[in-house]
Amino acid sequence: MTAARRASAYLTTHARTRLALLLAAPLTWLVLVYVVALAALLVTALWTVDSFTGEITQTWTLDNIVTVVTGALYQAVTLRTIAVALLVTVIDIAVALPIAFFMAKVASPRLQRVLVVAVLMPLWASYLVKAYAWRSVLAEGGVADWATGGNSPGFGLPATIMTLAYLWLPYVILPIYAGLERVPDSLLEASSDLGAPTAQTLRLIVLPMLWPAIIAGSIFSFSLSLGDYITVNIVGGANQLLGNLVYTNVGAANNLPLAAAIALVPIVIMFVYLGAVRRTGALENL
Amino acid sequence: MRLSTPARVILGAVTALVLAVVYLPLLVVLANSFSTSRNLAWPPPGLTLEWWGRAFRSQGALDALLTSVQIALAATAVALVLGTLISLALQRQAFFGRDAVSLLVILPIALPGIVTGIALNNAFRTILDVRLGIATIIVAHATFCIVTVFNNVLARLRRTGTNLEEASADLGAGVWTTFRLVTFPQLRSALFAGGLLAFALSFDEIIVTTFTTGSGVTTLPIWILDNLFRPNQAPIVSVIAVVLVVISILPISIAQRIGGAEQVTK
Numbered sequence: 001m002t003a004a005r006r007a008s009a010y011l012t013t014h015a016r017t018r019l020a021l022l023l024a025a026p027l028t029w030l031v032l033v034y035v036v037a038l039a040a041l042l043v044t045a046l047w048t049v050d051s052f053t054g055e056i057t058q059t060w061t062l063d064n065i066v067t068v069v070t071g072a073l074y075q076a077v078t079l080r081t082i083a084v085a086l087l088v089t090v091i092d093i094a095v096a097l098p099i100a101f102f103m104a105k106v107a108s109p110r111l112q113r114v115l116v117v118a119v120l121m122p123l124w125a126s127y128l129v130k131a132y133a134w135r136s137v138l139a140e141g142g143v144a145d146w147a148t149g150g151n152s153p154g155f156g157l158p159a160t161i162m163t164l165a166y167l168w169l170p171y172v173i174l175p176i177y178a179g180l181e182r183v184p185d186s187l188l189e190a191s192s193d194l195g196a197p198t199a200q201t202l203r204l205i206v207l208p209m210l211w212p213a214i215i216a217g218s219i220f221s222f223s224l225s226l227g228d229y230i231t232v233n234i235v236g237g238a239n240q241l242l243g244n245l246v247y248t249n250v251g252a253a254n255n256l257p258l259a260a261a262i263a264l265v266p267i268v269i270m271f272v273y274l275g276a277v278r279r280t281g282a283l284e285n286l
Numbered sequence: 287m288r289l290s291t292p293a294r295v296i297l298g299a300v301t302a303l304v305l306a307v308v309y310l311p312l313l314v315v316l317a318n319s320f321s322t323s324r325n326l327a328w329p330p331p332g333l334t335l336e337w338w339g340r341a342f343r344s345q346g347a348l349d350a351l352l353t354s355v356q357i358a359l360a361a362t363a364v365a366l367v368l369g370t371l372i373s374l375a376l377q378r379q380a381f382f383g384r385d386a387v388s389l390l391v392i393l394p395i396a397l398p399g400i401v402t403g404i405a406l407n408n409a410f411r412t413i414l415d416v417r418l419g420i421a422t423i424i425v426a427h428a429t430f431c432i433v434t435v436f437n438n439v440l441a442r443l444r445r446t447g448t449n450l451e452e453a454s455a456d457l458g459a460g461v462w463t464t465f466r467l468v469t470f471p472q473l474r475s476a477l478f479a480g481g482l483l484a485f486a487l488s489f490d491e492i493i494v495t496t497f498t499t500g501s502g503v504t505t506l507p508i509w510i511l512d513n514l515f516r517p518n519q520a521p522i523v524s525v526i527a528v529v530l531v532v533i534s535i536l537p538i539s540i541a542q543r544i545g546g547a548e549q550v551t552k
Binding site: 250 | 288293294304310312315327328367375379381387394399404405406407413425429455460497507510530
């Protein structure tokens with residue numbers, strides 16, 4: 001028996017070893033690169049920067065976290081960011097539901113294929129291209145000005161919300177569409193045969209089955225909005241979101257510990273959110 | 287549930303309207319790429335092909351494109367290997383901590399990009415003390431690309447089941463032979479779809495990239511961002527934007543064709 005055959009026979013009968021071998025490389029990577037990095041971020045948030053040399057000194061302090069939690073600027077920006085992310089998510093779900101429903105349950109198979117491509121294509125077009133496209137629409141003297149006779153909303157928070165909702169729309173449509181595809185037509189027919197009006201069928205049959213998919217879509221739009229600082233730079237005028245504060249503190253202000261402390265805010269928000277939706281089974285729908 | 291005709295018409299109209307809004311800005315970019323205006327004025331005061339010529343001679347843009355492709359290819363390769371291994375482990379065996387592992391795979395994409403970015407920036411700079419550059423971008427991109435391969439392969443493994451693999455083992459094939467001749471051919475198109483998505487994700491990524499790139503390394507998104515606010519470069523950015531949208535048709539149509547072929551053979 002060759003070595004290869006012996007190894008193969010051993011692996012066939014030893015499931016634990018097989019599992020360990022399969023998991024070794026990916027787990028090492030994810031733990032070393034990601035978990036350690038996240039833990040280090042928490043540790044860095046507890047350090048401080050020497051105001052003379054600009055070097056990080058490893059004195060333990062809660063100052064950064066206290067600053068972020070109590071500082072008026074940070075509170076305002078955090079609330080603004082959460083509000084933007086929530087609005088973007090609500091807009092996306094409201095727009096995605098009718099489209100996904102039309103794609104999955106009304107359109108002919110042929111039209112369905114065309115629509116999937118039509119929804120997918122902007123997803124593959126670059127993120128920056130799309131943000132930039134809205135910049136060209138909203139720019140002074142641009143399309144929006146021309147169409148409204150100079151009354152374009154221009155750059156600002158509404159433009160940021162609109163652009164973010166535009167950017168993440170395909171990420172919300174696709175899981176909801178996939179979720180609707182899994183609702184069997186026969187179930188809907190049975191419901192109507194038993195006398196339920198359309199609204200009732202939607203509420204009692206479709207919505208409960210679709211819920212995990214909607215949550216999955218919301219994780220994308222909420223998380224992506226929560227960490228964005230580039231769109232707000234491109235179309236947001238002078239407004240700042242959490243991402244901008246992190247970015248300036250890593251770069252221009254050179255205060256990595258403070259940046260780390262600010263980054264803990266979206267981490268905490270996302271963990272609370274993921275924890276809250278874990279039971280819905282949404283994470284399997286991502 | 288039977289939808290009334292007005293309901294169907296309204297749903298169709300909403301879909302058409304939203305798609306129009308989705309494509310309108312992209313059409314504006316297309317028009318601007320031919321405009322003589324340097325500051326996105328509308329309607330275009332005149333038409334020119336100058337920007338198209340300048341874009342294809344722009345060394346900065348071409349170099350950035352090459353860098354982006356290299357990074358995306360490397361990150362995709364790593365993600366394909368790691369994503370396949372982890373989905374085989376998770377789908378074929380139940381073990382303690384399985385949910386934790388699957389959460390760990392999802393986390394890099396579920397947490398905002400800025401978190402992944404600053405966490406890795408901090409780890410590379412203060413713990414490992416490595417120089418930021420192409421290698422650090424590849425590591426960062428591969429980390430959040432694993433999930434796309436993982437999702438695709440996991441869904442495929444769920445669908446195919448274990449019958450064929452068991453038959454292969456019963457007929458005396460070893461672990462490796464079974465994987466090469468039975469499991470892998472079943473996974474091939476799922477790997478392609480996952481890999482394609484990973485490539486696109488990496489190619490387009492800007493937030494994590496700005497935190498993990500070093501001086502002198504410019505990916506295409508970074509180049510676009512650098513040039514977005516320069517008045518003379520805006521029309522060239524429009525050209526590159528149009529080219530990117532047009533190129534993106536290729537992977538979508540390939541993915542659709544593969545998906546369509548599978549619908550037929552399923």
